[in-house]
Amino acid sequence: MENTTVKTVAQKKVNLSMKQYGMVLALIAVYLIFAVITGGKNLAPMTVNNIIMQNGYVIILAVGMLLCVLTGNVDLGVGSVVATCGAVAGTLIVDFGVSSPLAMLASLAVGALFGAFVGFFVSKLEIPPFIVTLATMLMGRGLCYVILQAQTKGPLPADYIWVSTGFLPTIKLGVAADGTGGVDLICLLVAAVIAVLVVLSDVRSVAVAKKNGLPTVHTWQLAVKDIIIIGIEGFFFYKLGKYNGIPILLILVAIVVGIYHFITTQTVAGRQIYAMGGNAKAARLSGINTQKVFFWVYANMGLLCGLAGIVLSARNASATPKAGDGFEMDAIASCYIGGAATSGGVGTIIGAVVGAFIMGILNIGMSLAGFDTNVQKIVKGAVLLGAVTVDLLSKRKKG
Amino acid sequence: MAEYILEMNHIVKAFSGVRALDDVNFKVRQGEIMAICGENGAGKSTLMNVLSGVYPYGEYTGDIVYKGEVCKFHNIRESERKGIVIIHQELALSPYLSIAENVFIGNERKHGGMIDWTETRRAAQELLARVGLEHENVNVPVNSLGVGKQQLIEIAKALGKKADLLILDEPTAALNDKESQQLLDLMLQLKAQGMTCIIISHKLNEISYVADSITIIRDGHTIETLQKGVDDFSEERIIKGMVGRELTNRYPKREDCKIGDVIFEVKNWNVFHPDDANRQVLKNINLQVRAGEVVGLAGLMGAGRTELAMSIFGRTYGQKISGEIYINGKKVEIKNVQDAINNKLAYVSEDRKTYGLVLIDSIKFNMTLSALRKFFSRKGVVDQNKEAVKAEEYRHRINVKTTTVEQAVGSLSGGNQQKVVLAKWMLTEPDVLILDEPTRGIDVGAKYEIYCVINELAKAGKAVIIISSEMPEIIGTCDRTYILNEGEIAGELSSGAITQEAIMGAIMAHNRKGEV
Structure with missing residues (x-):
């Protein structure tokens, strides 16, 4: 009947799951393809820096969206809510002279309120999220125009835009006589620390597995994986070092990704989201308050919209009513490209982040190559369809 | 000796190297009811999927000889056209469509490309009479009927496809005693009209009641075929064949x-x-x-x-x-x-797939789900070591047959899934x-x-x-x-x-x- 394995002896060595790392290879492939198309333009330090600067908010939104996707749903209101949050902050600063930190708090609060609003309808009244967020998509956009009176509010002050444009101080090594060139020492140090952490975490997990008599991954495969990851992050930080050093936005994004990665992989709350997405009825009978989980997933999405609203308006140095148009689609696409399942219960934060990077590299690469913006949409759509098709077909073959 | 309507010869079907069916042989006589018995995982459903074309020709080896000719089915439609109709354990009815629509789903009564509703209802009424549901209104949605009657609708649907060989996979699993009895009697009645049936069931008393011969499958092999009147049809005898030893x-x-x-x-x-x-x-x-x-x-x-x-x-x-x-x-x-x-307090639900397990997740994930907050976490952070160790302990303790607790529960057999649900609740102490x-x-x-x-x-x-x-x-x-x-x-x-x-x-x- 079922295709059960017959081996009874516990395997000591297992293969690394390629499912997890396939997307990383795709990321490298996309990057290299554009390196060829653009004649190496996307290898320039400034371009690498822009991958973070132009995609920070997509990554933040993809992280929140992943939780929604894990429940088997999406949030369509993201783009509008981002714009509204930015509008609130911008208006407070420009029209009411509110200080930047307070304006930022207001943006977060508005986002969280929107999220709680969606969460209430979705959890307490059990209205399908698709409908509720379609409503917030329309309401948010309208509200944003009302707040801004259809105008652009700006410019925003330096301590506000610092979030998306600032850098950590640098210590440049090997600067040429004319003041150009050189690499930031801090970037190199960060790259080295990450490299050490990547290796240490594998060493530790192997040790724990051995202690508990659990199977471990082949050592050579771990080594290849680590070399690739360290190669990518080393390249990335080297390029940042060649430019202005570490962007403040990178730190912000890293903290967000770190927190949510921890929540989804290490906490009871994270486990409950996966259980609910996999089988809501079983989750409820296992003692999980699925309404509560639903509420927090959507409230959290709102909060992250508030954060993305700050980041976006800071990058533009202004709040505009058209901001954030189509962001929900980028965030949703990132999750699916990163291996999440439409039926819920499957997907990882790291996958969504890699998905967001793929989208970002595509965007920047196509701009550099001089693709028309309309053509860019066609390519992005095709990549989404292709990635999910390959993912699903490969799963089907196994089953 | 009556003529054989179906012969399965040397059927072998493997899934990524593991042989689910290994040299399966049996013959079904025209107009008899044959039961196929075996433990879960013995290969019964796989065998029926081979026969009905779910696994197309080429994915298995061996011959299917039906009505004297070797058949090479590529999909279910081809086998249905020949008159082999399978009724799966899970009902394949569309709940909001009417009885008449369901009876002819995928087999519509058409007239010049348009559905002939009068004929659909008339023919549906006729088929319902054959399965003893002549008093039902063919226009009501199928979900207004109980499971027992829905199962009979499935049979009417099969009759509408002009089935000569009807395969029923666990037809009484969701039925109560009275409904089961009705269904079995209907099978005997259809037999009297010349229908050949293959029934798969765990309920051995039903099998002894209805079957003319019993083919027993164990670990992908056909072990033996018992004939009514020749061999012992007692439950003990069948179990002995299924498990390979006497279960005293x-x-x-x-x-x-x-x-x-x-x-x-x-x-x-x-x-x-x-x-x-x-x-x-x-x-x-x-x-x-x-x-x-x-x-x-x-x-x-x-x-x-x-x-x-x-x-x-x-x-x-x-x-x-x-x-x-x-x-x-x-x-x-x-x-x-x-x-x-x-x-x-713990409650192990009757429907493990719907209410008990998250099928896409691992054995470990499922085992610790209910006890996670209480026993496997500190301040909301999961203690993954303890989790792995306990899951491993319970895997051995209640004998879940798998190589690793990381395996998805959806790929386990029913018995092993049930053990995982039990472990899940035992872990809540x-x-x-x-x-x-x-x-x-x-x-x-x-x-x-x-x-x-x-x-x-x-x-x-x-x-x-x-x-x-x-x-x-x-x-x-x-x-x-x-x-x-x-x-x-x-x-x-x-x-x-x-x-x-x-x-x-x-x-x-x-x-x-x-x-x-």
Whole structure:
């Protein structure tokens, strides 16, 4: 009947799951393809820096969206809510002279309120999220125009835009006589620390597995994986070092990704989201308050919209009513490209982040190559369809 | 010797190197009912999928000879065109479409490219008459019928496809005794009209009742074919073929365990239907269970047993619930599942796939799900080491057949899935366990193992309640049983007095009382 394995002896060595790392290879492939198309333009330090600067908010939104996707749903209101949050902050600063930190708090609060609003309808009244967020998509956009009176509010002050444009101080090594060139020492140090952490975490997990008599991954495969990851992050930080050093936005994004990665992989709350997405009825009978989980997933999405609203308006140095148009689609696409399942219960934060990077590299690469913006949409759509098709077909073959 | 309508010769089917079917051979005579028996995982469903073209020609080796010609089916449509129709365990009806539409789904009565509704209804009516549903209105949605009648609709649908060979995969799994009997009688009636049937079932009494021959499959091999009138058709004989040894006792002996004080008590329990506040589903239920005692909840389907269990277990069923629950002598308020878990109450649902497991996730994930907050986390952070160690421990303890606890539960056989659900609730360290149909749809060997676990729980001083529709199971495992009928306790029987006759007697007596 079922295709059960017959081996009874516990395997000591297992293969690394390629499912997890396939997307990383795709990321490298996309990057290299554009390196060829653009004649190496996307290898320039400034371009690498822009991958973070132009995609920070997509990554933040993809992280929140992943939780929604894990429940088997999406949030369509993201783009509008981002714009509204930015509008609130911008208006407070420009029209009411509110200080930047307070304006930022207001943006977060508005986002969280929107999220709680969606969460209430979705959890307490059990209205399908698709409908509720379609409503917030329309309401948010309208509200944003009302707040801004259809105008652009700006410019925003330096301590506000610092979030998306600032850098950590640098210590440049090997600067040429004319003041150009050189690499930031801090970037190199960060790259080295990450490299050490990547290796240490594998060493530790192997040790724990051995202690508990659990199977471990082949050592050579771990080594290849680590070399690739360290190669990518080393390249990335080297390029940042060649430019202005570490962007403040990178730190912000890293903290967000770190927190949510921890929540989804290490906490009871994270486990409950996966259980609910996999089988809501079983989750409820296992003692999980699925309404509560639903509420927090959507409230959290709102909060992250508030954060993305700050980041976006800071990058533009202004709040505009058209901001954030189509962001929900980028965030949703990132999750699916990163291996999440439409039926819920499957997907990882790291996958969504890699998905967001793929989208970002595509965007920047196509701009550099001089693709028309309309053509860019066609390519992005095709990549989404292709990635999910390959993912699903490969799963089907196994089953 | 009658002519053979179907011969399966040397069928081999492998999944990524593992042979699910290994040289399967059998022959079905024209106009007989053949039963295929085997434990879960023996390869019965795979075999039927090969026969019906779900696994296309080329993915298996061997010959299918049907009506004298070698068939190479590439999909179900091709096999159906030849008259081989399979009715799967899960009903394939579209709930909101009418009976008539369902009967001809994928086989529409057409007239010049448009559906001929008059003909559809007329023909549907005719087919319904053949399956004994002549009184049903063909225009009502199919979900207004009970499962038993829906199963008959499936058969009408097959007849509409001009089936010559009907394959029924566990047709009575979801039916009660009366509905099952109806279905089996219908099969005999169709046989009299010349239909050939293959039935797959775990219910051996049904097989001995209906089958003319029995082919037994074990580990992907055909072991033997028994003929009616020639061979012994007793359940013991069939089980011997299925498990390869004589199972002298289907219920493990209970070691003498001390039955202690009453630790679980329900008083004056009343529950109303979740959709209809005026309909009382459970009336004044009172029951008690002692430590170390296994208590049955017998009754017919629809008697309210699952409703009772779920209303107790965190009010997951019903509304306007009133009554008192005492655990370990203390009155407890259980408002939701988390309260139930905290008060050391556990409920293993009758439908493991829908209510028990997250099929896409691992054995480990499922095992620790209910106990995660209480035993596997600190300040909301999961202790993954402890989790891995415990999951591994329970895998060995209750013998889940798998190489690693990381395997997805969806890929396990029914018996192993059931063991994972049991482990999940054992890990919450309950004092009281309610097991709803704990061995439904699983094979004899796995059943025995589950009974052993139940005994072990009782020995450890737990109070165990077993809901079962199989009376032998209640008789074989329980110290005492309550009989539930139409939402009321119709009687109580203690150890020596539990017999099928006594249980049915109590139900009948209660029904009579209701009629007066």
